Amino acid sequence: MTTDSSLLNSELELQQQEELYQQLLLQTMGKIPTENPDSKVIRPQPGMCVKTLSEPGHQKIFVNICQSNSVPLPPEISREELVELLQSEDPSGYRVPMSLGEPHTEVDNNSQGCTAYDVVVNQEFFQQCQEDPLFQQFVILVSLEGLENKYNLELSRDWKVLKNRKFLGSVSEQNIRTKSRPVIQELQPPYVPRPEFTLLIEPPAGEPEYLIAEIQLPGVPSARSLVLDVGEDRLTLTARPSLFHLDVFHAFLVDQENSVAQYNNSTQVLTVTMPVVSS
Incomplete structure (x- = not known):
């Protein structure tokens, strides 16, 4: 897919003019006293709307990921660096500036009440995320974790990007700081510890039939807090919110479809049994 850069530049100029107009209009109406050099009022542009659920209540949550050049x-x-970052145990070296808005109550397509949050990222970065599914996944993950950290939430990672809606509700102004302690947060994902684990081979001697992972997860109340992914030669596990993260490769080729996992709430140990195809 090719992009006409002149069209993008034109859209960026119009966005800047619109933000300037909105700020001047607010000043004229007396809604803000004078221009504060440490902050500014912006009206972000809609980007994409992500639907997910809160845990454990399964309430509908909509995240409006917006765009603005003021961020x-x-x-x-x-x-390649992003792939390596997502695979690392501590991806805190890469920061995404963003503004996290207050929750607002909206009505979904079924006339049911729901909660929406507005997240604003840089417009150029948002366009890059739209062009590459990996970047889109990354900005959604960062947005969800930012909201979890700020509002003490637990959000499902089983999200859906709405195709025919870029925003739920109405776009409102946001006041962002440009100096001091910013409302634009450099979102630095917190360090997530790696749990203790062992990999066992059954039977211990001869041709291996099963690879068994036993993962210690103290403090994890139930399996609902776990996100497990079994690959052919890789095992990843996340205990939310930000309790543990495990990402390991092993020397076996396993049968993903017939692998099973069981979490013992008493011992707080997750056991993953994976049939071995070959070594």
Whole structure:
């Protein structure tokens, strides 16, 4: 897919003019006293609307990921670097500036009440996320974790990007700081500890039939807090919110479809049994 850069530049100029107009209009109406050099009022542009659920109540949550050039651009990162970052145990070296708005009550397509949050990222970065599914997944993950940290939430990672809706509710102004303690947060994912684990081979001698992972997860109340992914030669586990993260490769090729996992609430140990295809 090719993009006409002149059209993008034109849209960026119109966005800047619109933000300036909105700020001047608010000043004229007396809604803000004078221009504060440490902050500014912006009206972000809609980007995409993500539907998810709160845990454990399964209430509908909508995240409006918006765009504005008033939010700083994150450091440049390649796709390869992003893949490596997502696989690392501590991806805190890459920061995404964003503004996290207050929750607001809305009505969904079924006329049911729901809660929506507005997240604003840099417009150029948002366009990059739209062009690459990996970057889109990353900005959604960062947005969800930012909301969890700020509002003490637990959000499902089983989300859905709405195709025919870019925003739920109405776009409202946001007051963002440009100096001091910013409302634009450099969202630094917290360090997530790696749990203790062992990999066992059954039978211990001869041709291996099963690879068994036993993972210690103290403090995890139930399996509902766990997100497990069994790959052919890789095992990843996340205990939310930000309790543990495990990402390991092993020397066996396992049968993903017939692998099973069981979490013991008493011992707080997760056991993953994976049939071995070959070594």
